[in-house]
Amino acid sequence: MLLTGDPIDAARAKAWGLVTDVHPRDELMKAARELAGRIAARPPIAAQTAKANLKAAYSMPLDQAIQYERDLQTVCFATADAAEGRAAFAARREPVFEGR
Numbered sequence: 001m002l003l004t005g006d007p008i009d010a011a012r013a014k015a016w017g018l019v020t021d022v023h024p025r026d027e028l029m030k031a032a033r034e035l036a037g038r039i040a041a042r043p044p045i046a047a048q049t050a051k052a053n054l055k056a057a058y059s060m061p062l063d064q065a066i067q068y069e070r071d072l073q074t075v076c077f078a079t080a081d082a083a084e085g086r087a088a089f090a091a092r093r094e095p096v097f098e099g100r
Helices: 010-015 023-039 043-055 060-077 080-091
Strands: none
Touching: 043 060, 043 080, 060 080
16 A cells, blocks of 8 residues: 555455544544543643654664653653552542643
8 A cells, every 4th residue: 555555445444453443424523522532531641752652763763762662651650640540540539630
């Protein structure tokens, strides 16, 4: 596909692992909003560092990219949101993340 530029349909993209879900057009916005809600409910710093890691990985050798990911995880685990996640889990309540 990369070399020919041939288009593929959604079913084939899913079969090849290029997408994780396929939805009918009339259900697409609902599914997208549900996914966005799941992402928004997580700690913002985790999403930010995951995006930073993906962007950086393209310009790094594999071993350097893995180390960068570990460094970002260390940062995430040291945040107030990480402490809130652990406290909420222990108290069996929903966490309230603040991006700190």
